[in-house]
Amino acid sequence: MSADPTQTLAFDTSCHLFDGCGFPAPGLHSFLFKPLFGDADSNLYFNKTMLLALLGSIVIVGFFWAAFAKPKVVPGKLQMIAETGYDFVRRGVVYETIGKKEGEKYVPFVVSLFFFIWMMNLWSIIPVAQFPVTAIISYPAALAAIVYITWVALTFKRQGFVGFFKNVTGYDKTLGAVLPLSMTIEFFSNLIVRPFTHAVRLFANMFAGHTLLLLFTIASWYMLNGIGIAYSGVSFVMVLVMTAFELFIQAVQAYVFVLLTCSYIQGALAEHH
């Protein structure tokens, strides 16, 4: 009633349809958190997403510690599950793109990346947490930056200075007159746009997914009055459907992120023709 509906948090209000208040739609404000400690202006603070990020790390390390700290040749249930996940990333992603010989070195990095991102995405549908950490651009950006630095360093190391530019610009004599144009495009694409899209792809998917979940959840709550209850039911079904869909998207986005990482590394290792 008094609050600007676009700035009202989902459950801060007990206002429903026909009560005379507007729909408290989710928006950018849904992705801002009041610091748990510290001051938001000083850049020295600790909020929910940070807590979830660190908790997620502990969960992953804890899981793999339980599974792999004392591994057995004949595995138990937990070890078998962890091995399946590990093997999926190792064979299905790293060996497939980089190859077994060259790729072995990057397996720990890619495996860590995959499970880290997956866990951060999974927070979205874990009760109480219910927020995908990767929907804050900082986290995907940090990971994309690590990948980007790895890629640049690796390309320099493998191809040398001239080779680096040939690799980055996609130098190919047979292109003839189009070469300057293609080199310019490739240069911007690989060196500047690519890390950005790498991070934003993950961020935007999680951001959008979370917004959708919020939208239907808030709608279910908001319409819970009078005739609106029927619509509220429909909206709640959509919450369930979207939750299942998010579960799928979370895994897919983690997979896509590491797949691209491997493809970048492979590009850095590849001999330039």
Next chain:
Amino acid sequence: MSLLVQLAAEKPENPLVPPVPELVIGLIAFVIVFGFLAKKLLPNINKVLEQRREAIEGGIEKAEAAQTEAQSVLEQYKAQLAEARHEAARLRQEAQEQGATLIAEMRAEGQRQREEIVAAGHAQIEADRKSAAQALRQDVGQLATDLAGKLVGESLEDHARQSRVIDRFLDELEEKAEAAR
């Protein structure tokens, strides 16, 4: 109104501008995961996976070795069996041959013994016939002499005369027998 709503109202943030503290925490969180996995946990499991691979390959090798051995034993056994069969056949053949020779030998021996017995019988008969003829001759001589002495009344005791007469008589008899034949 909550603090958060105030924040949102005061600073309409661009969601694509990364806040630095989150960036730092994100890096730390990832480094924690990467550190544990890369330094300890994944090398751990790799070792075990390698062991498992070796165990499986070792098992396969063992099975292959066992199979090869079984195969060679089977062949050996078959060869032995064939050899035994061959040997048995050879022995049977030999026994048959030996039996045949034995029978032939025994038959020859029997033949020989039969002939010997027959020959001995013949000789005996001949000897008997001769001694009988001899005895008969003497007896006939004696009887004839006696008979002639009685008829003539004269003693034909004189040996020389007697034997001459007898011989002549017997010769005549033989001549008659010759003629009669």
